[in-house]
Amino acid sequence: MNRDSLQRISSQRRKDAAALLKAGHFAAAYYLAGYAVECALKACIAKQTARYDFPNRRLAQDCWTHDLERLVQLTGFGDTLAADTNASPGLTVNWATVKDWNESSRYRLSITKTDAEDLYYACTARPNGMLAWIRRRW
Numbered sequence: 001m002n003r004d005s006l007q008r009i010s011s012q013r014r015k016d017a018a019a020l021l022k023a024g025h026f027a028a029a030y031y032l033a034g035y036a037v038e039c040a041l042k043a044c045i046a047k048q049t050a051r052y053d054f055p056n057r058r059l060a061q062d063c064w065t066h067d068l069e070r071l072v073q074l075t076g077f078g079d080t081l082a083a084d085t086n087a088s089p090g091l092t093v094n095w096a097t098v099k100d101w102n103e104s105s106r107y108r109l110s111i112t113k114t115d116a117e118d119l120y121y122a123c124t125a126r127p128n129g130m131l132a133w134i135r136r137r138w
Contacts, residue, residue, distance in 0.1 A: 006043035007138060010036045014131060017120055026116035027109050033120045034068070034101030040134040041071040047138060048076070066103035077137060090128035097122035098130045 013036040020029035045063055049055060062074055072078055085092040097118055105111065123131050 001042075001046075003043050003046035003049075003138070006039045006046055010039035010043060010131070013039060014124060017123075021116055021120055024113075026113050027105070027111040030101075030108075030111045030116040030119050031103075031106045033116070033123045034098070034105065035103075037068060037098055037101070037123055037130050037134065038066055038071065038103075040131055040138060041068065041075055043138045044075040044077065044134060045071070068101060069099050075137070080137075081133075084133065088128055090125070091130075091133060094122040094125060094128055094130055 013032045017029045017032040017036060020026075020032065042063065045059075059074065062070070065071065072081055081095065085095055101119060121129070123129055126132050
């Protein structure tokens with residue numbers, strides 16, 4: 001999988017989440033909104049991989065995670081995110097919502113409309129949604 005693929009998947013999963021939210025499929029919308037952020041962060045990591053370079057084994061292995069906080073650290077943008085959240089209350093709230101997403105949410109049927117809407121909007125809000133913040137760096 002390459003950076004372009006991850007960017008396209010992120011964009012498509014965001015659109016899928018919007019459609020599912022509108023259709024009342026809240027658990028699926030929640031899962032896919034978070035997955036859009038995961039793919040966007042992985043696109044940032046892929047950007048750092050030089051063409052024809054043999055990949056750093058540890059980095060490659062560490063990237064096989066769904067932990068959004070870990071992925072932010074692997075992008076190298078941890079300090080930038082900390083500074084940006086300190087400067088922007090909107091980004092602070094959105095990151096606080098998004099960072100708690102995890103892949104096991106795909107098994108939860110108890111996700112409410114409010115949960116799904118909160119995560120979706122934390123991901124997609126402009127200018128302080130997490131996807132907008134990540135896209136400026138991918």
